């Protein structure tokens with residue numbers, strides 16, 4: 135049963151990976167087209183630069199996610215998949231089905247989020 139669910143997760147990861155890669159390719163094409171079409175005519179160089187910068191950031195986020203997906207696929211191959219990297223316990227399969235490239239169980243994720251919010255100052259409502 136577990137094996138079957140893991141196989142479904144693997145397929146999901148592969149299709150997410152493909153979708154992300156397509157998005158990255160499309161963004162790159164869009165950026166090139168916009169710049170070629172000379173949105174730039176209007177324009178000062180500043181606008182083109184900001185646009186490039188913006189698309190670059192979008193691409194980075196996508197590439198980061200592809201890296202996470204690749205790492206998850208690697209863990210599936212070596213058998214370490216589904217183990218929380220903070221506490222070493224098994225991550226709930228239901229959680230993995232929703233967030234297949236997560237590295238932490240829900241409990242550790244919540245602790246990590248709490249620490250992040252402490253670092254970045256008190257969040258709204260905690261004052």
Ligand SMILES: [Zn+2]
Nearest residue numbers: 218221239242
């Ligand atoms: Zn954990």
